Amino acid sequence: MAAVTVLSIRDLKTYFYTQEGVSRAVDGVSYHVIRGETLGVVGESGCGKSVTALSILRLIPSPPGKIVSGEIIFEGHNLMDLPLDKMREIRGNKISMIFQEPLTSLNPVFTIGSQLSKVFILHQNLTKKEAKKKAIEMLSACEMPSPERIMKEYPYQLSGGMRQRAMIAMALGCNSKVLIADEPTTALDVTIQAQILDLTLQLRKEFGMTMILITHNLGIVAKAADRVVVMYAGEKVEEADVFSLFEKPRHPYTIALMKSIPILGRSEKFLKEVKGVVPAPYLEISGCKFADRCPEAMRRCHREKPQLREVEKGHLVACFR
Amino acid sequence: MLPLNKKMKEILLEVKNLTKHFPLEKTRLFRRTRFVFAVNGVSFSLKKGETLGLVGESGCGKTTTGRAILRLIEPTSGIVNFEGQDLARFDNRELKAFRRNAQIIFQDPFASLNPQMTVGAIVEEPLLVHGIATKAKRIEMVAAVMEKVGLDADCMRRFPHEFSGGQRQRIGIARVLTLNPKLIIADEPVSALDVSIQAQIINLLVRLQEEFQMSYIFISHDLAVVEHISNRVAIMYLGKIVEIAPAKDIYSEPKHPYTKALLSAIPIPDPKSCTKRTILGGDIPNPANFPSGCGFRTRCPMAKKICRIELPKMVKVGKDHYAACHAL
Amino acid sequence: MVMEIQKTKHNWLNKGREYWRGMNLILKNPLTTFGLGIIIILVATALLAPHLAPYPEQGRGMSNLKERLVPPGFRHPFGTDNLGRDILSRIIIGARTSLKAAIAVVLIVIAIGVPLGLIAGYFGGKVDEIIMRFADMILAFPSLLLAIAIVASLGPNLLNALIAISIPWWPWYTRLVRSQVISLKEMQFVESARAIGASRLRIMFRHILPNCLSPVIVQATLDMGYIILSLASLGFLGLGTQPPAADWGVMVSDGREFFLKQWWISTFSGVAIFLTVLAFNLLGDGVREALDPKIRWRFQRK
Numbered sequence: 001m002a003a004v005t006v007l008s009i010r011d012l013k014t015y016f017y018t019q020e021g022v023s024r025a026v027d028g029v030s031y032h033v034i035r036g037e038t039l040g041v042v043g044e045s046g047c048g049k050s051v052t053a054l055s056i057l058r059l060i061p062s063p064p065g066k067i068v069s070g071e072i073i074f075e076g077h078n079l080m081d082l083p084l085d086k087m088r089e090i091r092g093n094k095i096s097m098i099f100q101e102p103l104t105s106l107n108p109v110f111t112i113g114s115q116l117s118k119v120f121i122l123h124q125n126l127t128k129k130e131a132k133k134k135a136i137e138m139l140s141a142c143e144m145p146s147p148e149r150i151m152k153e154y155p156y157q158l159s160g161g162m163r164q165r166a167m168i169a170m171a172l173g174c175n176s177k178v179l180i181a182d183e184p185t186t187a188l189d190v191t192i193q194a195q196i197l198d199l200t201l202q203l204r205k206e207f208g209m210t211m212i213l214i215t216h217n218l219g220i221v222a223k224a225a226d227r228v229v230v231m232y233a234g235e236k237v238e239e240a241d242v243f244s245l246f247e248k249p250r251h252p253y254t255i256a257l258m259k260s261i262p263i264l265g266r267s268e269k270f271l272k273e274v275k276g277v278v279p280a281p282y283l284e285i286s287g288c289k290f291a292d293r294c295p296e297a298m299r300r301c302h303r304e305k306p307q308l309r310e311v312e313k314g315h316l317v318a319c320f321r
Numbered sequence: 322m323l324p325l326n327k328k329m330k331e332i333l334l335e336v337k338n339l340t341k342h343f344p345l346e347k348t349r350l351f352r353r354t355r356f357v358f359a360v361n362g363v364s365f366s367l368k369k370g371e372t373l374g375l376v377g378e379s380g381c382g383k384t385t386t387g388r389a390i391l392r393l394i395e396p397t398s399g400i401v402n403f404e405g406q407d408l409a410r411f412d413n414r415e416l417k418a419f420r421r422n423a424q425i426i427f428q429d430p431f432a433s434l435n436p437q438m439t440v441g442a443i444v445e446e447p448l449l450v451h452g453i454a455t456k457a458k459r460i461e462m463v464a465a466v467m468e469k470v471g472l473d474a475d476c477m478r479r480f481p482h483e484f485s486g487g488q489r490q491r492i493g494i495a496r497v498l499t500l501n502p503k504l505i506i507a508d509e510p511v512s513a514l515d516v517s518i519q520a521q522i523i524n525l526l527v528r529l530q531e532e533f534q535m536s537y538i539f540i541s542h543d544l545a546v547v548e549h550i551s552n553r554v555a556i557m558y559l560g561k562i563v564e565i566a567p568a569k570d571i572y573s574e575p576k577h578p579y580t581k582a583l584l585s586a587i588p589i590p591d592p593k594s595c596t597k598r599t600i601l602g603g604d605i606p607n608p609a610n611f612p613s614g615c616g617f618r619t620r621c622p623m624a625k626k627i628c629r630i631e632l633p634k635m636v637k638v639g640k641d642h643y644a645a646c647h648a649l
Numbered sequence: 650m651v652m653e654i655q656k657t658k659h660n661w662l663n664k665g666r667e668y669w670r671g672m673n674l675i676l677k678n679p680l681t682t683f684g685l686g687i688i689i690i691l692v693a694t695a696l697l698a699p700h701l702a703p704y705p706e707q708g709r710g711m712s713n714l715k716e717r718l719v720p721p722g723f724r725h726p727f728g729t730d731n732l733g734r735d736i737l738s739r740i741i742i743g744a745r746t747s748l749k750a751a752i753a754v755v756l757i758v759i760a761i762g763v764p765l766g767l768i769a770g771y772f773g774g775k776v777d778e779i780i781m782r783f784a785d786m787i788l789a790f791p792s793l794l795l796a797i798a799i800v801a802s803l804g805p806n807l808l809n810a811l812i813a814i815s816i817p818w819w820p821w822y823t824r825l826v827r828s829q830v831i832s833l834k835e836m837q838f839v840e841s842a843r844a845i846g847a848s849r850l851r852i853m854f855r856h857i858l859p860n861c862l863s864p865v866i867v868q869a870t871l872d873m874g875y876i877i878l879s880l881a882s883l884g885f886l887g888l889g890t891q892p893p894a895a896d897w898g899v900m901v902s903d904g905r906e907f908f909l910k911q912w913w914i915s916t917f918s919g920v921a922i923f924l925t926v927l928a929f930n931l932l933g934d935g936v937r938e939a940l941d942p943k944i945r946w947r948f949q950r951k
Contacts, residue, residue, distance in 0.1 A: 044515035145603075159604045189378035190542060191601045191620075194586035198600050216516060219588030242592045260520035261590065262549035265572045270524045271549070274517035277485050393843055420846035433837035437859040447845040493841075500845070 008032035012070030014055045021282035025051040027234035038211040040225030048234040093123040096171030100183040102163035106155040113151030138169040161192035180212045233289040240315040250317040252294045334367040339399035357609045359385040361560035372537040374551030382560040383540045387506045424497040428509035430489035434481040441477030444495045470495045487518035506538045559616035566642035576644040681935025687928035695745040707734040708742035710893025728913035743895035751876040757815040762822025770830025784820035792817035800888040810889040829861035863940040874929030
């Protein structure tokens with residue numbers, strides 16, 4: 001299968017202008033997604049993973065936010081240059097996004113059915129009847145029990161897992177080229193999380209869905225992603241396919257992250273902790289942003305910013321080591 | 322997965338058949354009030370210096386159990402014995418004395434500290450409430466405790482909103498430590514924190530336990546974290562403990578089908594692990610309206626006819642290992 | 650995204666900086682600055698009234714029949730009334746009355762409303778039911794009518810007017826505080842205080858009360874204007890300040906019969922009322938905005 005790049009981000013910079021100063025939420029991030037793959041984007045809160053995703057759809061609240069520079073290439077166009085009405089056609093249609101809490105993205109006063117059909121009528125020019133049929137079809141593709149009944153229910157009547165399924169059904173029905181999932185399972189219980197994760201894996205197989213999966217959970221990434229981008233403090237620090245990343249993590253941050261989580265069945269008294277905290281996003285840091293917490297930091301790391309380099313085919317690391 | 326210490330023999334806390342039912346709002350005027358059966362007959366004991374992990378999904382009653390043990394919520398029925406004394410009989414004065422011995426750490430580091438108080442005042446408050454020491458002595462004690470949890474003493478004059486989540490959780494721990502309690506109930510203390518910060522706080526809790534020999538009840542939905550920190554683990558589902566065992570047995574020999582499903586649902590951070598996952602269908606039943614017989618039968622892959630009729634009893638399945646399932 | 654403020658060495662500056670930041674936020678909005686400016690002028694005027702007024706005795710009520718109904722001019726910038734008193738002086742002296750009375754009413758209303766709201770919200774159940782139904786009962790009357798009825802039964806003077814305005818006003822504060830308390834008492838820091846064994850009084854006054862004061866401050870600022878307006882209304886009806894003492898409402902009322910030919914009597918006192926109410930409203934809105942980020946911590950969840 002030829003690797004076709006569906007979406008690529010080049011040197012994206014999204015800043016927030018706040019009282020404390022300029023917060024560099026995303027500071028020069030580049031990545032791309034290949035058709036049919038799931039790209040995992042991992043990092044801790046405030047690392048800019050969600051802001052990057054919102055920037056793709058140009059959904060950054062402005063002010064205080066602003067996309068300062070960078071390109072987002074999708075189907076040969078730079079999304080940054082598109083007029084707003086064209087952008088609206090892309091949002092929710094060609095590129096869909098699902099969020100951590102689906103309740104906030106569903107309108108509480110309309111039934112699931114009417115919301116799904118409305119989207120299909122709007123984006124796919126279907127008639128009301130066709131749209132309804134399609135909605136039921138998509139809900140059952142997402143393994144909703146009795147989709148006809150669900151169609152008539154309101155968002156609050158569904159459980160968290162069911163709502164997330166409805167959101168996925170919406171994205172699926174639009175034939176979205178890319179699905180951006182921002183922490184889709186974080187708000188769910190473990191057993192429900194497993195259901196949703198399993199569903200996305202299956203849909204990828206069946207529909208060849210391309211997905212950007214944003215999460216802080218390394219377990220989910222290992223399970224669901226083909227390639228992984230690790231972000232820290234607004235920058236990409238490592239990129240690799242999932243096997244080589246977990247087998248041979250190169251960046252000290254990635255290594256530290258993997259060691260700091262407790263693993264079932266591994267008995268040890270203390271976890272390996274990463275000292276310190278993430279630097280505030282408005283601080284000017286000339287060197288590597290992880291240097292202060294890095295166990296292997298050299299003097300050079302504090303002075304000079306390490307550039308991304310390819311250590312193996314497809315494995316990029318921003319570290320001098 | 323800490324091995325049981327030989328010294329741990331004395332029982333600190335004993336919970337017998339604890340229940341808590343919350344009344345739902347009356348739906349109709351002349352109808353009987355319906356109840357949410359949040360905790361429905363929970364029994365366990367906790368030894369001195371031991372950590373018991375309480376695991377379950379949302380709505381399983383783990384948080385309510387923790388609150389009811391401390392009488393932050395009055396339990397509907399059941400017995401809680403702390404050092405051999407029945408908590409339900411405590412009057413206000415005795416209850417206050419009990420609070421010196423049993424404390425709670427909260428999940429949300431943003432909501433659990435009074436935003437209008439300085440960190441010093443927050444940490445000092447327990448001493449003040451219990452009338453311990455003079456002002457000068459108290460400040461000394463606060464500084465000492467702050468150092469124990471890894472905070473600078475000059476944080477005392479600052480306000481909670483100036484701190485990050487991990488630091489706030491340290492402040493919360495410092496506040497609890499001032500009273501030198503024998504029991505700490507930690508209610509999801511790391512769920513709101515980032516992965517790298519989680520490890521810092523978990524390690525801190527383990528270190529403090531070593532130093533002060535307190536017992537923990539560690540409540541969490543994250544089985545991996547619980548298994549790491551606990552001596553024993555209790556798995557809860559719909560207000561009941563379905564399995565309780567030493568931490569390593571829960572992982573290596575889970576008996577209850579729910580425990581098995583829970584274990585296999587945890588995504589393992591290794592792309593090569595291809596353990597067969599048992600994925601449970603369906604949703605957790607509403608605790609206001611739950612199934613007859615075994616609560617888990619609606620999702621259980623091995624449910625039989627008897628599960629519908631009869632409530633399974635806790636049976637011994639190994640050393641210190643109990644589970645409640647008809648299939649055992 | 651939550652901004653995490655890093656450790657700073659000069660932490661003792663933080664608190665001062667915080668207030669300064671709040672002030673900055675208030676001043677950022679030109680309308681708020683305008684409101685604040687007027688209020689500062691008003692307060693200064695009230696404080697220095699006897700020194701500022703060109704004819705302080707006339708301000709207090711001494712008539713000067715030689716100069717009745719003089720139009721605005723050099724000697725009397727705002728003209729004189731039917732008893733020859735300088736309008737400017739009367740407005741300046743009247744500012745003192747109005748401000749004092751408004752502050753008194755706000756304090757009374759807070760002193761009654763806030764503790765009742767605290768008790769109703771914290772204890773809930775029957776106590777809540779009794780306090781709130783009583784409050785509802787008072788709110789069910791049209792407030793000005795109730796005030797008029799109270800003054801009419803107590804007799805018209807300034808003190809009774811204050812009482813009359815305060816009685817229908819406090820339930821608003823009770824409601825405001827109660828709703829705050831109900832959400833605050835479920836907060837984890839309150840539970841945390843219970844867990845360490847803190848007494849009810851301590852929880853109410855140390856933990857809950859300080860956290861529900863910001864909306865009370867906003868409401869009080871906004872209400873200052875409305876209270877002055879209500880006082881003027883009572884004055885206008887002859888139920889507040891009694892002549893010859895200066896009162897804006899009384900002055901508007903006095904000028905009524907001369908309005909078509911001697912417009913200045915009612916107009917200038919009316920403008921004074923208008924500007925004061927406007928200024929307190931603008932400031933109140935500004936304060937609300939400035940305090941908002943600090944209320945927002947409650948919704949800061951990650």
